Amino acid sequence: MFRPSTRHNIPSSSSNPALEVKLNKRQSGIGSSGNGGPSSRYPYRLNFYERPPTLDITLEEFETFAIARLRVLSQIESLSHRSLPFAQLQSSITNYTKQHLLLSSNTARNANLDEERRKDEIGHWVLRLSFCRSPDLRARFVRSELALFRNRFETDDVNERAQFLRSLEFDWQIVDENEKMRYEKELRNCMWEKKDDAFRSESWFKVPWYTVPDLVGSRRVFIRAGMAYVPQSLQISLVLQAFASRLEKALELTAKNLPRLDEDDRLGPVIDHLASSFLSGVASSDYQSSDSEGAQGVVTAEMVDDVARKHFPPCMRNLYDRLKRDHHLKHFGRLQLGLFLKGVGLPLDEAVVFWRRMYGATMSDDKFNKEYKYNIRHSYGQEGKRTNYPPKSCQQILTQNQPGTQDSHGCPFRHFSPENLSSFLSNTYPQIDRSSLEMKDILDSVKNTHYHVACTRVFELTHGIKKGDGLGDGESVAHPNKWVDKSRELEKDIIDRIKNKEDSDEMMIDS
Amino acid sequence: MPIPIRDDSMTDYDPSSPQVMNAFYRRLFPYRPFFLWLNQDQVPSKLFTHREFAFTLAGDVYIRYNSFHNSDEFKKELIRLNPSRFEIGPQYSARPRDRKTLAAGALQPQRRELVFDIDMTDYDEIRTCCTDKKICKRCWGYIAAAVKVLDHALRETFGFKHLLWVYSGRRGIHCWISDQSALDLNDEQRKSLVTFLEVIKGGKEQAKKVNIRGSKDDAEYHPVLGDALENLKMEFVKLILHDQDCFGTEKGWEALLAILPQDRDLIGGLRREWQSDPTRSSVDKWGDLQQAVAGLKKGNQLLFKKYERAMQDVILQYTYPRIDAEVSKHRNHLLKAPFCVHPGTGRVCIPVNPDQVDEFDPDTVPTVGELLNQLDKAAAENGETPSQRRVEEYEQTSLKSYVEMFEKHVAAVLRDSRSTKRATKQEGMDF
Numbered sequence A: 001m002f003r004p005s006t007r008h009n010i011p012s013s014s015s016n017p018a019l020e021v022k023l024n025k026r027q028s029g030i031g032s033s034g035n036g037g038p039s040s041r042y043p044y045r046l047n048f049y050e051r052p053p054t055l056d057i058t059l060e061e062f063e064t065f066a067i068a069r070l071r072v073l074s075q076i077e078s079l080s081h082r083s084l085p086f087a088q089l090q091s092s093i094t095n096y097t098k099q100h101l102l103l104s105s106n107t108a109r110n111a112n113l114d115e116e117r118r119k120d121e122i123g124h125w126v127l128r129l130s131f132c133r134s135p136d137l138r139a140r141f142v143r144s145e146l147a148l149f150r151n152r153f154e155t156d157d158v159n160e161r162a163q164f165l166r167s168l169e170f171d172w173q174i175v176d177e178n179e180k181m182r183y184e185k186e187l188r189n190c191m192w193e194k195k196d197d198a199f200r201s202e203s204w205f206k207v208p209w210y211t212v213p214d215l216v217g218s219r220r221v222f223i224r225a226g227m228a229y230v231p232q233s234l235q236i237s238l239v240l241q242a243f244a245s246r247l248e249k250a251l252e253l254t255a256k257n258l259p260r261l262d263e264d265d266r267l268g269p270v271i272d273h274l275a276s277s278f279l280s281g282v283a284s285s286d287y288q289s290s291d292s293e294g295a296q297g298v299v300t301a302e303m304v305d306d307v308a309r310k311h312f313p314p315c316m317r318n319l320y321d322r323l324k325r326d327h328h329l330k331h332f333g334r335l336q337l338g339l340f341l342k343g344v345g346l347p348l349d350e351a352v353v354f355w356r357r358m359y360g361a362t363m364s365d366d367k368f369n370k371e372y373k374y375n376i377r378h379s380y381g382q383e384g385k386r387t388n389y390p391p392k393s394c395q396q397i398l399t400q401n402q403p404g405t406q407d408s409h410g411c412p413f414r415h416f417s418p419e420n421l422s423s424f425l426s427n428t429y430p431q432i433d434r435s436s437l438e439m440k441d442i443l444d445s446v447k448n449t450h451y452h453v454a455c456t457r458v459f460e461l462t463h464g465i466k467k468g469d470g471l472g473d474g475e476s477v478a479h480p481n482k483w484v485d486k487s488r489e490l491e492k493d494i495i496d497r498i499k500n501k502e503d504s505d506e507m508m509i510d511s
Numbered sequence B: 001m002p003i004p005i006r007d008d009s010m011t012d013y014d015p016s017s018p019q020v021m022n023a024f025y026r027r028l029f030p031y032r033p034f035f036l037w038l039n040q041d042q043v044p045s046k047l048f049t050h051r052e053f054a055f056t057l058a059g060d061v062y063i064r065y066n067s068f069h070n071s072d073e074f075k076k077e078l079i080r081l082n083p084s085r086f087e088i089g090p091q092y093s094a095r096p097r098d099r100k101t102l103a104a105g106a107l108q109p110q111r112r113e114l115v116f117d118i119d120m121t122d123y124d125e126i127r128t129c130c131t132d133k134k135i136c137k138r139c140w141g142y143i144a145a146a147v148k149v150l151d152h153a154l155r156e157t158f159g160f161k162h163l164l165w166v167y168s169g170r171r172g173i174h175c176w177i178s179d180q181s182a183l184d185l186n187d188e189q190r191k192s193l194v195t196f197l198e199v200i201k202g203g204k205e206q207a208k209k210v211n212i213r214g215s216k217d218d219a220e221y222h223p224v225l226g227d228a229l230e231n232l233k234m235e236f237v238k239l240i241l242h243d244q245d246c247f248g249t250e251k252g253w254e255a256l257l258a259i260l261p262q263d264r265d266l267i268g269g270l271r272r273e274w275q276s277d278p279t280r281s282s283v284d285k286w287g288d289l290q291q292a293v294a295g296l297k298k299g300n301q302l303l304f305k306k307y308e309r310a311m312q313d314v315i316l317q318y319t320y321p322r323i324d325a326e327v328s329k330h331r332n333h334l335l336k337a338p339f340c341v342h343p344g345t346g347r348v349c350i351p352v353n354p355d356q357v358d359e360f361d362p363d364t365v366p367t368v369g370e371l372l373n374q375l376d377k378a379a380a381e382n383g384e385t386p387s388q389r390r391v392e393e394y395e396q397t398s399l400k401s402y403v404e405m406f407e408k409h410v411a412a413v414l415r416d417s418r419s420t421k422r423a424t425k426q427e428g429m430d431f
Helices: A059-080 A086-100 A113-131 A135-155 A158-168 A177-182 A184-189 A196-201 A213-217 A232-260 A268-279 A301-311 A314-326 A331-344 A348-362 A365-379 A394-399 A418-428 A437-447 A451-462 A480-510 B018-028 B031-039 B071-081 B096-101 B120-126 B140-157 B187-197 B223-243 B250-258 B264-276 B282-294 B301-319 B325-329 B368-382 B400-430
Strands: A204-208 A222-224 A227-231 B051-057 B061-066 B085-092 B109-111 B114-119 B163-167 B172-177
Touching: A059 A086, A059 A113, A059 A135, A059 A268, A086 A135, A113 A135, A113 A232, A113 A268, A135 A232, A158 A232, A177 A184, A184 A196, A184 A222, A184 B223, A204 A232, A213 A227, A213 A232, A213 B187, A222 B140, A227 A232, A301 A314, A301 A348, A301 A480, A314 A331, A314 A418, A331 A348, A331 A365, A331 A480, A348 A365, A394 A451, A418 A437, A437 A451, A451 A480, B018 B071, B018 B368, B031 B071, B031 B400, B051 B071, B061 B096, B114 B120, B114 B140, B114 B325, B120 B140, B140 B163, B140 B172, B140 B223, B140 B301, B187 B325, B223 B282, B223 B301, B250 B264, B250 B282, B264 B282, B282 B301
Parallel strands: none
Antiparallel strands: A204 A227, A222 A227, B051 B061, B051 B085, B085 B109, B114 B172, B163 B172
16 A cells, blocks of 8 residues: 555555555655665666565655656657657667666666666656556556566666566476477477577477467467467567566556555645646657747747737737737637647746736626636646646647637638638738739648648748748648747847847957 | 147248247247356356347347346346347446446456357358358358368467357358456457468458468468468368369469469460360369479479469468458457347357368258247147246257257366366465
């Protein structure tokens, strides 16, 4: 059971291997092990997470370690949806984990092995708590954890890996020489390497066939009487299978015991929050401003108007203009614009100011505070299930929550009639003339449902960029916030250039 | 109500009439062994009580997620609903009938017999005797060959013991595996097993459907296919060459030439020869091909090997089991129960002995009409009223031998299930 070290007296069912973490707020429980070689607690880099950690940790560590691991797992998940070639997938995972969840081998120098491994272990166990509650979450967690383990297993030092495997004490039955010779023909048949030496030096394990479904499905092992003969070289399948099945079982057990988790309101919200942010794709590759303050620093309520005129993509410009004119937007419009502004760098308190100002006199303070403020706070992850929703991508805007008759959200390229679109574009962007070739170009793209192409063309025209360059290197607009980022970056470049020129001009005068 | 008896003349019972089906469910369906077979125990267990049954009623009404506390309740409902057929699903994590009161996602399939379905439809492109829904003793040969290969692979390779083969009522066969290890397989494991066994792949537009030699198409077979091939060589000669004469027509031999490696001399030579003498039988043509390929042996070893492998592939393509893979991959797939009556043919879905599958003739399978006639006759001879009889009524019909075969199978399943249960109990005591 989960046992925070507060003074409640809990009937402890300590035979239950679900999780045993002691919490202590006052003391950060890092042992004095310091740098150096592996300690007795973490002798190997790889970990099957069989024994729950029983050490004291701070609340902060509880959360930060979990979030660090969560980032890695959701990155792995989004990578695996992109059907990359296997080698490329592995190297992407390796690079990402190196940055966010470094785990060094025993031979590594200048690494605090204990600290890294402790972080790895605690992160894993905390996430178990958040991810055990539904079969769907469990499956996703196991899949991502498995991919992470596999990556580490394959990049591990050969000797250390062998030692680690020995420590697990699998009860795999080894095929003896007699049996090996009896099935020589069949076993050879299933080997890639056809040489005699290879056969002689290879050894086989015998396991029930259903423990290695991947090898069975690809006909890579010989099977007789329900037993699969797995050569040493394919051992990884066995290890992964064992890892996954143990984790699945443990998660189910944790799920059963979770309702009995007796804790003092400090962990519950953290645990809930972790699972829901995984679902909404935290740290996924959707859109992430380079730091929490937004790519170009904080935007205040006063600045929104200026930024809108210079840097908003058509969909947001449309919403903003409407809001300015009508002092009102319908729900999905507010959501689309609000999340976008958050991505641009408008902090929560500024957002409240901004919306209050936009609604103006049409709404009483009372009504605003009661009905609208909550929604704004909600979209910043401060209310309800506390999900920090990411700004909507073009794909979401195009396909989700189609605008109804009274709505103004959506994508102008998709949801405007051609006449309305061309007058909207020519009115909003003086660079695009209504009867120009460019406009025809844009409308043609729209007709062929290449909305992002049309949008990218507008970006090029309004920023004086050559056709085909898009947001740089030919990238097309896939997210409204990418448009803003690039637009502001271009502006900054120009300002810098002017400044540099002025500086050098001054210097010339000086000298 | 006993059905009225007319002297000598047989009553023509129509399997699509509700009264006939009702009589079948009341008097003939073997409830006891059927319950034990699914339940694997005398006392109702989750394997029965949490099991889904789906009924097809008159007018294509389909009711899913039925479940029953025991055999009696099942019988009562079956007689009341009087379905034209019914299907069996998996044991769920809760009673399927309660699904509306459960939290979303709480009803998950858990255990289920491993099942296979072979249907004649998949053989339409290579059978010459019948088409579409028809089936005769001759095209049963394909099913027989498939059963033998599959039965062997499932027993020898995967080590299963309790296989029940059931005639599907028209032109196919089902297999139900009741081993404990089979019940426990999850979907991923089922999928891997099916992929392992599946050899014939590809749609209508793909001529060569056997591609099992790796990317370069030159690797050795997996041993289990080597086994299968040895057995199928005989079947190929008997069934494909002699009986079905698959390469007799131009369409037939062109299909053969299309899946061989395209060496212009060899293929062209054969085509000319066969076109000039269209009366050559399939046996002769296969001989021509063998001869032509043997001629390569001296001059072109590489091409010879290629053709040799391709000819093995041909044998597999024409005789290897064509299983409906989707049925086996998921636990929640429903499959028609044994001893149902096929609504179209009136035939009872009886068990088939895999050792005698060659002798099986779909035309001799008892129909519900015949069985009811036999009951009428027995009643007339004995002059007894049904209520006084202690024996089961099916014992007076030709269904008897099939039920006995089923009971024998069920007894073996129960023995095994009991011993595993005892073993786990003992283990439990050790804690």
